[in-house]
Structure formats: structure tokens, C-alpha cells
Amino acid sequence: MKIGHRAPRPITLAAALASIVLVAGCGRSADVGDQQATTTAIDNSPATGKIQVWAFANEGKALEAIATDFEAANPGTDVVITPVPNEELPRKVDTAVATGNVPDILQPSTALPSLVATGGLASVPADVMDDAQFFPGAVEAGTVNGTRYAVPWYVTVQALFYRTDLAKAAGVKPPAGWGDVRGFADALKARGVDVGYAAPFTPENSWQLLLPLIYQEGGTVLNGKTFTFDTPQVIAAFTTYQKLFTSGAATTAYAPTQPGEAETDVVKGDVGATTSGSFFYGYLRQTAQANKTNPDLIGIAPLPAGSDNNDSYLGGSGLSVFKEAPNPAGAWKFVRYLTQPKVQAKFYSTAGVLPAATAAWQNEPLSTNPALATFREALQSARATPSIVTWIEVRKAMSEYGEQLARGKITPEKAAAQLQQRAATIGIG
Template sequence: MKLRLAVAAVLAVGLSACAPSTSSPSSLPSDGGARSGTLKVWLFDEPNRAPKEAVVKDAVAEFTASHPDTKVEVAYIAVDTRSERFKGAFNDPASAPDVVEYGNTDLPEYAAAGGLADLGPTVSRWAEGADLGAEAKASATYQGTLLGVPWFLGVRALYYRTDIFQELGLKPPASIAELTSTARTIRQKKPDMFGVAVGGKYTYAAMPFVWDAGGDITSLDSAQSRAGLTAYTNLIAPDNCPPQQCADLTGGKTVDLFAGGKAGMGILGNFNRAAVDAGAAKGKYAVVPLPGSKPGSIAPAFAGGNNLGIMRNSQRPALAGDFLTLLAGKKYQTRMYEAMGNLPTLKSASTEVAAKDPFLKPFVATIAAGTKFVPLDPGWGKVDASAVLPTMIEKVATGRATVDQATAEAAKQIDAALGK
């Protein structure tokens, strides 16, 4: 979660409302339901909620001004307990919200539970819905049904220390081979630093290497996946990031290392900018897309992010559709970027913020080059909860298993979880 989000196509996730029908209620949010009364909204809580809450408050004020006799109740729910909250809402329609925010990796679980409404008719009737690209739809679609509107995206790229690169006469790497050699040079010349901070438990740094090689999460025991994993785990080595220090690194810890001035490079997200700026690396870094194996190419990144959806049990589906499209539209996506740094999914909004902020360009380029996602299967939750992927990477990094052994074990576990 915490993305979302070919991406002029993926960045092109949008919606804008035209008046829904007021016919009798059905499972489609564009059809019927009461057009007044109280609309219940669940959004994710944040460590610093105030900026997000201020934007949402303005959206609510705008919405209620144009919808007489309507009230919007917004509840901010804890991310860590969201699954239990959603399960309870699916089973108790009377207490369920109307509009919800959820992580895009939550989609299979919630879709399998039948808790989300089909947004296809709604999106097709809205002007900004025409900007919703195929990849964006895919990340919010389950078994052919669109169950969410991507609200924001998060992708990772390669942060590097401009002062270190200048001192050592280095250039930003344009291929995985150059990334590897550059990392080793930094480690050799600056033994108190890691060349590139990489972790055995940092799944979303490792997967671009696998995807770039032609592999995938559902075929980890293929030659392509093994080649990609080998390229990544070769970086967890004494000449870059020693296993005894890096084998158990998570994504969060690698952010801390780069931000703290302990690494020459790091694979970090657009959403990690504030953390880096709060550390020793502030003012001493730049960002380029994570390169692929072919010189000049961009490795596919995981498209994380959050969606907005409507509960299938909503008693006010048309009203919910009106509010969802307002909050997910260009105006409030732009406001959310300004408040929280969330990368907009609407092409018009992303183009606008990128023009104002050059920092976003490598992330926009990464999305445009094509992104990847986890399997849209309810069994994915079991894979994620069992830490199949980080365990696989860590075993290789520590020498407890060869690449072939670790990938064979992981592939077997994934096949079982996905019912293959």
C-alpha cells in the first residue's frame, strides 16, 4: 500500500462526476440510493494526520455545499488494524461506511470477500475517467471488475549522493552493471559507507531486478527470475553491503542508512523524500530511475499506492460516487500532493506537480516505463503474511541457500497459497 501509483497511463487515473441516476438502489454506485442524509467515509490515519485532514475537510465542505441535506462523517482508521475493521464492515452492513480508502495490495482479500462495489459504470460516465489507463485499472481490478479508483501512487527510484559522486568522479549509473561497479567503487574508496544500501528483507528493491530479467513473483524458479535475484543478492556482499550488516535490512532501514549519510546510493520511494531531507544527506542527493540491465533502460518498479472505493453495502451509492469523484479528482489530488507528497494518479495532476517540482521527474519516468504489481489473488495475503519473498532473499544473502534452492522453495509456497 502506503503507489500506487505505461504511466502516462498509470498516472492517468481519474474521475470526474456527471450526475448519477436516481433509480432504485443496486450494487452499482452509479445507480440510486438516498441522495441526502449522512455519508460515512473511512480514510487511513497518518503519523501526521493534520495536513491530510485539512484537505479532506475542504473537500467535505465543498461537497456538502453542493449537496443539500447531506452530512459527511470521516473516520480515520489505523492502518495496522484495517483488515479487521473491513472484515467487520463486510459482515455488518448497518455499521459499514460508504466510501473507503484501502491499500492496493488489499484488493484481492477485499474483493474475495465481496465487500466492494463495481466502479466500472461510474468511471465510464465521468469525464476524467477517460484518463484512467490500462495499468491503473489493472491495479484496481479483480477478475474483470473495477473495484477502486487509484488515489495516489508510490514508486521507487535510485537516490545517490551528489557530493560523493563528484568527489570520486562518478556518473549516475545507466545499467545494473554500472550500478554494481559504481557501488563497489564507493565502498572501496569510502570503506565507512555502503556503495548502495540493499537489504535481504527489502522485497520491493529486489523485485525490479527480477522483473527486469523477465522473471515474476509467480515464476520465481524460472531462469529469468533466478538471474534477476542473483543480480540483486550479488550486491549483498563485503565489497558493497556486507551480509552481516545488510542481510536483515528492511526498506525502512535502508532509508535510514541513506538519509543518515551511511550509503552512497539507495533504492527509495518518492514518499521517502521527507525522511531523507531530515537526515545528513539533505541537500546532497539527486534521483534517477533505477536502471535495468540494458544500458539506458529503466527497471520495472512496484506500483504501490492507495485506492478509493465504495462498499457494496452502501445505502447511498450514488451519493458516495459523487464524493469519491470529488476527492479523487485533479483538484484534491493536487492538494494531497502539496499536503502529503502523494504522487497523483491523474495525468493532468501529475504533469502539473512534476512541472513545478523537478524531484518528481525520475519517478514519473519510472511509471511511464511500466510498473509491476503483486498477484491479484486472495492467496497473496498468505504469501505476504508468511514473508515468503524476504525469507527467500535473506537465505541467499546469508548463504543458507543457493539461488536455485531458495527460489524453488519460495515458488512452491506461492503456488500453494495461490491454489496452483
């Protein structure tokens, strides 16, 4: 197993508040029939040959030991892992597809619809994955136009993070609904916490809270090919979001910009609570250990609920194989290996990301850590983000209106109407 140069993964505010890495691509409309025809049955014989993998920096590093195990179980294989900095992946993929010099396996993340549109990805052979073995949202996230193009690898889901000792001292429990957030935040501030609840509100990241709020009101953002932002459910979600700020439960005065700042503020107790992706838990524990604070004081609670449910959106990534992969059989066998429960549990221990395969949660340390039960429960109902080429543009527009809502510059009704018009202009690609 060989691995190329690794770029360090920065822990920024965007990383701390995002549940999924942002990458994009562009291209022509996919001919699904052609792509389905490129995949053949994958047998159970040992894999052979060179298998080239492009993965994000953190995941690429974590794959080293697992790839070594795979090579030992499949003599004659040579897994070559190239960790690619997140921001470089779109350009690197575009060049590879244009020149025909592609690797075997790619971690597509949110770029999946765009990569499918280029015609560069093969569909998943039927004998590589069993949908029932994965969280439903993870299967949905790997599907474009009814066809599987990515095998679920790892998942992220949102939750509320807080200091358990501070909440106990304040005599409060995590808020069950969004209307309870102010009381929770005020109680913590009365105990000396500077910011009771930190909510995402910038023109880049407010969508991370707006989207689950929409789901929690029973709403959607897309129905078939039509955007559905101008609905009572979305207006109700926008109203809830704005009230978090106008009530004083959240504030636009707190906007950390330095790497690790958000984690440090929660660990030190300067921020009472925040909502973020499940990966944030690992960052918090690492920061607690570095600051000689007991990491077990970091609490995880479900997202507060809206009027209909407390659903989150599902982030994470799958694994795809290029249509022109040099070793497609070996690639699919490695992908299948990576989704085995024990392998997924080992990947969690190494990379700190949650397994997409449900059976992996029966293995340690996932099965013995009660704090992780909150994530597992949330994953049962977490919904995939819209599988459209333009989703990154649309969610950026959501965030821009989110900031206006947080600052009280627009009403929920006007924000919903204007976002509907803007999304219609952007289209679905």
C-alpha cells in the same frame, strides 16, 4: 467535516523500504455478477448527506482540508473521516462487514482482492473514472477478475536515492544497470561512506527488490492461475540479487531497526545509496531539514536496469465503496472529486504521495520539481502486483528466500524451485 482520533504514522525501516501498506482479509469467493449489479450511474448533481471514510492515519489527516473544500462545494454534505491505524484495519473491516455496519468509503490498499472475495465491495460505476486518465499500473491495481473495484488515488514507485554532492565528489553517476552498483558503491566508500548501497534483505522486505528484478529480466510471478517462479528469468533475477551481496555492493551487516534510522543514515552520508518507494523522498527531505542539511542534496535516479528493462512495481492505494454503503451516491461523488487533477496535486502537497491521475502532474508543485520527473517516468511502465488474495503470503515467502540468497545459504536455482513449490502450496485463494 468531522474527523476522529488520529494515530501517528510511525516512520520505521519497514515503512522506509516498503512501497505499500500491508493489510489483509479473508472470506468466500466473490460473485462478480452480483457485485456489478449493485452499482448504478452516478450523476453530476451536488452530493448530499453524510459520507463516512476510513483511511490510514497519515492519509486521513491529509484529507481534512480537501474534505472541507468538498463540503463547501456540496452544501448539505458532512464528510466524516476516521483515520484507522494500519494494523487495525483488517479486524475493523471484518467486524464491519460481519455486522453490516460499514462506512461508505474505504482505502483498501493491498487488501483489495481479499475484500472483493468477501463480497463486501461495489464495483466502480462506469461514469466515475476514465481509465485513460490514470497510470496503467494504477488501473490494473484496482481491478480484480476483470472488474474495477477501486478508483486509483495515489501511487508509489521505486527509485534509487543518494546524496548528489557525495556522488559528485566521488566522480560517479548513479548506476545504469545492476552490474554498475558495485563500482558506484565502492567510489562512495572511498570518499568515507560506511555503506555504499543499502539493499533490503530481511525475511519481511527482500521481495521489494526481488520483484522488480524479476520484471526487469522479462519474467513474471504469475501466469493466469499458475505461479512462474521456476523460470530462467526468475533464476537470473535471483542471481543478480545474490551478486549484489557476494560482490560487496550491498551487505547484510547493515540492518537499521529504529524509526527514522535509514533516512538519517542517507542524509548524513553514512549510507551512500538505497532503493525504496517514492514516499521515501519526502521522509528524506524532512530528515534533512531536521538535521539542517540541504534537502536539495537528496538525489533521485531510476532503478538500475536488468537485461530487459528497469521496470518497478507499482504501490499505493485506491478508494473503494462498500456494497452496503449508507450513502453510495455521495461516496462515489467524493471519490470522483478526490481524483480531479488539482485536488490530487493538493493532496500531494499535504500528504507527500504521488497522484495516480496523470493530469495532476501538470499542476504545481509536481510540474515544477525536476526531481519528481524520475518518478513520473517510472510510473509509465510500473506494474501492479498480482491481484490475488494470497499475495501477502507469497511475497513473505519470497522475502524468506531472499534473505537466504543474500546470506549465501541457497543457490538461485534451488531458491526458485523451492519457492515455486511453496507458492503452489499457498495457492491464489
